Structure formats: C-alpha cells, structure tokens
Amino acid sequence: MKRKNDKAYKCKKCGRVTYPERVVCLKCGSREFTVLPFTNECTLLTFSQIFQLPWGINDRYLTIGVCQFDNGIKAMGRITIPEVKNGMRMKANWKLFRQIAGEDVWGWVFEPIK
Amino acid sequence: MRNVAIIGVGMTDFGRLEDDTLMDILSSASLHAIDDAGIDPKLIELVYVANMGGGILNHRTAIASGLVDNIGLIPAAADTIENGPASGGSAIKNGVMAVASGYYDFVLVVGGEKMRDVSGWRATDFVATLTHPDAEYIYGITLPGMAGMFANLYMEKYGYTRRHLAEVAIKNHKNALMNPYAHVQMDIAMKGILDSPDAAINNSPLAEPLHLFDSCPVSDGGAAIILCPEDRVKEFNKPVICVAGFGQATDTLTLAERDDPTDLKAVTLACEQAYKRAGITSKDIDFAELHDAFTILEIAEAEHAGLYKKGGYKKAIESGENKITGSLPINPSGGLKSRGHPVGATGVAQAVEVTWQLRGEAGERQVKNARTALTVNFGGFGNNVVALVLRRGK
Numbered sequence: 102m103k104r105k106n107d108k109a110y111k112c113k114k115c116g117r118v119t120y121p122e123r124v125v126c127l128k129c130g131s132r133e134f135t136v137l138p139f140t141n142e143c144t145l146l147t148f149s150q151i152f153q154l155p156w157g158i159n160d161r162y163l164t165i166g167v168c169q170f171d172n173g174i175k176a177m178g179r180i181t182i183p184e185v186k187n188g189m190r191m192k193a194n195w196k197l198f199r200q201i202a203g204e205d206v207w208g209w210v211f212e213p214i215k
Numbered sequence: 216m217r218n219v220a221i222i223g224v225g226m227t228d229f230g231r232l233e234d235d236t237l238m239d240i241l242s243s244a245s246l247h248a249i250d251d252a253g254i255d256p257k258l259i260e261l262v263y264v265a266n267m268g269g270g271i272l273n274h275r276t277a278i279a280s281g282l283v284d285n286i287g288l289i290p291a292a293a294d295t296i297e298n299g300p301a302s303g304g305s306a307i308k309n310g311v312m313a314v315a316s317g318y319y320d321f322v323l324v325v326g327g328e329k330m331r332d333v334s335g336w337r338a339t340d341f342v343a344t345l346t347h348p349d350a351e352y353i354y355g356i357t358l359p360g361m362a363g364m365f366a367n368l369y370m371e372k373y374g375y376t377r378r379h380l381a382e383v384a385i386k387n388h389k390n391a392l393m394n395p396y397a398h399v400q401m402d403i404a405m406k407g408i409l410d411s412p413d414a415a416i417n418n419s420p421l422a423e424p425l426h427l428f429d430s431c432p433v434s435d436g437g438a439a440i441i442l443c444p445e446d447r448v449k450e451f452n453k454p455v456i457c458v459a460g461f462g463q464a465t466d467t468l469t470l471a472e473r474d475d476p477t478d479l480k481a482v483t484l485a486c487e488q489a490y491k492r493a494g495i496t497s498k499d500i501d502f503a504e505l506h507d508a509f510t511i512l513e514i515a516e517a518e519h520a521g522l523y524k525k526g527g528y529k530k531a532i533e534s535g536e537n538k539i540t541g542s543l544p545i546n547p548s549g550g551l552k553s554r555g556h557p558v559g560a561t562g563v564a565q566a567v568e569v570t571w572q573l574r575g576e577a578g579e580r581q582v583k584n585a586r587t588a589l590t591v592n593f594g595g596f597g598n599n600v601v602a603l604v605l606r607r608g609k
C-alpha cells in the first residue's frame with residue numbers, strides 16, 4: 102500500500118505548509134505544491150504516554166507525540182522514551198518501525214537531543 | 216422552512232447487551248420511540264440510521280435497509296449515516312432538514328452500536344480508524360491518546376489539574392446513578408481515584424495525563440427520536456419540544472495541522488450556527504449535554520460552546536454550578552462518561568435525554584425550570600461536530 106506520509110509540501114501560491122499530502126491548499130485553494138524537505142531536528146509540541154493500545158500492537162505502552170520541524174512542518178510520530186517535556190528539542194528519524202498486515206510501515210520516530 | 220418538533224423518544228439500556236445484535240438494538244430503540252409518540256408506524260416516511268461500526272465490528276452493512284424490514288416500515292425511505300462518533304447528530308440534522316423542507320412529515324432517526332462483540336483491543340483499533348491513516352493511525356494512536364495530547368496542552372494553557380478532571384468524572388458518575396439507562400452505575404470519590412495510594416491502582420494511566428476514570432466506557436446501545444412538523448404535534452398527546460437550531464462544522468483531519476491544537480474551532484462554529492438558527496445566544500442555554508468521551512472534553516466543549524470563557528469552567532467545577540441542582544447543569548444524564556458511548560447512538564441519546572428533561576420526565580435527575588438546551592456531538596477528534604439547540608415550546 103502506498104502511504105502518503107513521506108513528503109511534506111509547500112503551497113506554490115501562498116506558502117502554507119501541508120503535511121500529510123492533500124490536493125488543494127486549505128488556505129488559498131491552489132492545487133500546486135512544491136516538496137518541502139524535512140529538517141533533521143524539531144521541537145516537541147505535545148505527547149502522551151498511551152496504554153491500552155490497538156489491536157496489532159503488543160507493547161504495554163507507547164509514547165506518541167506531535168513535533169514541529171524547524172521549517173514549520175508538523176507531524177505525529179513515536180517517541181523513543183516517555184521522559185520528555187513539551188518544548189524539548191528532538192532528532193527526527195525516518196524509520197521502518199512496524200508492520201501492518203505484513204506490510205512494512207515507515208514513519209517518524211523522535212528522540213530527545215541530549 | 217417549517218419548525219421541527221420531537222414527538223417520540225426512546226432508548227435501550229446502554230452497557231454490555233450480550234443477547235442483542237446490532238439490529239435488535241436499533242429495532243428496540245426505534246419501537247420505544249414509536250410507542251412513546253403513539254404514532255401509527257405507517258405514517259413514518261423516512262428513516263435515518265446512525266451507525267459507525269456495523270461494517271467493521273458486526274460484519275453488517277446497508278443497516279437502514281435491514282432495519283425498515285425488521286420493524287415493518289417498508290416502503291419508507293431509509294439511509295444509513297456514518298459520520299464517526301458524530302453520526303447521531305448528523306442523522307438528526309438530516310432528519311430536521313427533511314421535515315423543515317417539507318419533503319417529509321414523519322421521520323424516525325435512530326442511532327445504535329454493538330461494540331462489545333469484539334475485544335477491547337479490537338474496539339480500540341476500530342475507533343482509531345477515524346484518524347488519518349498515514350499520518351496518525353500507523354503510529355498506534357488511540358482516541359484516548361489524541362485526548363491525552365490535547366489535555367496535555369489544554370491543562371497547561373488554562374491551568375487545569377487532574378483534580379478538576381476528577382471532579383467532572385465524579386459529577387457524571389453521580390448523575391448516572393439516577394439514570395436507569397446508564398452503562399456505568401458506580402459512585403466514585405476523590406479518595407478512590409486521586410487522593411489515596413489505592414488510586415494509583417484503581418485509576419491507572421490510560422493516556423497521560425488522562426487516567427481510566429477520565430474516559431467513557433465501550434458500550435452497546437441504541438437511541439431513537441421521531442421528528443415531525445411543529446404544527447402536527449397537536450395530533451399527538453405530547454408537549455411541543457422543538458429542534459430550534461442545528462450547526463455543524465469541520466476542521467483539519469489531523470490534530471497536528473491545526474494552528475492552535477487547543478482551539479476546537481469546529482465546536483465553536485457549530486454552536487454559533489445552532490444559536491443563530493435558534494435566535495438565541497449561549498446565555499440562553501439552561502443546561503447542556505456535551506460529548507465528554509473524556510473528562511477534558513466536557514471542560515473544553517463548555518468553553519468552546521461559549522458557556523464559559525477559556526479556562527472559565529474551573530469556576531463551574533469549583534462552585535458546583537454544573538451539577539443537576541446548579542445554575543447550568545452539564546450532562547445530567549451522566550454524559551458519555553457514565554451513560555456510555557455506543558458511538559453511533561450517542562448524538563441521538565443526547566437528544567433523547569434533553570427531550571425527557573424538557574418534558575419534565577427525567578425523574579430523580581430532573582433539571583428544574585429548563586426551557587432551552589444544547590447538545591454537542593463531537594466527531595473525530597474535533598474534526599466534525601454537530602450542535603443542536605432544543606427548546607420547550609415554539
């Protein structure tokens with residue numbers, strides 16, 4: 102399955118950042134975008150240590166959060182440890198982190214910068 | 216456009232309905248509403264069924280077709296409406312438009328869900344399918360997880376503590392003790408869920424900062440209402456309860472993309488539309504049924520609906536004015552927190568509760584002197600919200 106989470110975009114007309122992909126800019130209605138590369142680092146905006154996970158996940162808990170990359174892209178991802186705080190600087194790693202129905206799934210894994 | 220009234224309401228018990236199928240639940244709720252109205256079923260020309268999980272949880276689709284067959288309403292028009300946890304509110308909105316427009320006179324709106332057919336592990340996954348498949352779902356996010364991330368920010372920004380959340384849970388559990396239909400019939404106290412060493416075990420973390428008692432249960436259940444033009448209410452022995460206004464608004468699918476993730480814009484917009492259509496302001500609301508799937512949502516919705524300013528619900532919690540005996544009761548039914556949350560049924564169950572309250576039929580949990588009420592049915596994580604204003608009299 103093609104997962105549309107590996108690229109972020111910037112609207113050619115108004116500059117609004119879009120992630121994940123959509124076909125029309127929410128701000129100006131333009132349909133033209135350029136690819137906006139992710140930066141290596143980001144800032145943790147919010148997170149939760151989550152128990153009682155969905156079917157298919159055997160972990161006792163996961164820490165999941167939302168980070169803002171230094172160029173404005175915002176994305177959800179897994180966080181390597183639960184001992185984090187809002188506003189912390191994080192390294193953004195694009196990783197193969199699970200399988201769903203036998204399919205490899207890539208996504209963001211954030212780790213605090215020491 | 217015609218004024219639209221509710222002439223019949225009914226619901227099943229909410230909880231674990233082991234012996235009932237989804238169709239049993241929808242049928243039972245529908246018949247309760249038909250009997251309550253005292254309507255000849257032949258008059259019902261349109262049926263809206265609100266359901267989110269029939270296909271995934273119960274391996275059953277085209278549910279509206281099955282329902283009209285089972286309860287003898289053929290050849291009435293029938294549609295299933297799936298709009299996540301806001302399916303019930305959406306179905307009512309569509310029923311209201313069908314009557315207001317003049318196309319139909321008598322419309323049955325029923326919502327139902329059979330979630331306990333599967334394990335909690337599967338039910339959690341089912342609800343998570345409403346998140347973005349490629350940018351949220353893959354990470355193992357849950358709806359409690361979304362609420363946890365939201366609570367993390369909201370509590371920090373507006374100065375809420377876990378004690379405030381616990382107060383909401385305690386109130387809604389107490390209200391549900393007076394609601395014979397409620398799923399959770401359990402009195403809880405601050406000591407047991409926050410203020411003792413046992414609390415760490417009784418009230419374990421669910422999605423930090425939210426704990427078990429901050430969350431609604433996974434429920435089976437159904438609820439139904441019958442709508443008609445206000446000028447035909449006199450044919451039935453019922454008081455006039457009108458759907459004075461509705462509103463609905465959407466927001467970005469992902470929480471991350473909102474400029475301010477603590478701003479539930481769709482709640483504000485939906486409520487403003489509903490107030491405007493009803494010709495009122497938030498000050499005219501006498502009580503409300505809010506979508507407290509998590510305690511933090513009762514707080515945030517009360518504030519985004521304009522009932523309080525941001526951070527202002529603390530005052531209601533501390534003074535107790537949000538209790539049934541207070542000046543602005545919130546969730547007299549026990550809310551999703553304790554009445555339960557069979558997702559497709561919830562929006563309809565809110566309207567059933569409000570109708571009972573406005574008729575003066577709510578028994579022990581009756582809100583005094585209420586004339587105008589608000590419901591908020593919160594879909595996704597705030598990306599699709601339906602608000603209704605119901606009023607006694609025209």
Ligand SMILES: [Zn+2]
Nearest residue numbers: 112115126129
């Ligand atoms: Zn644009």
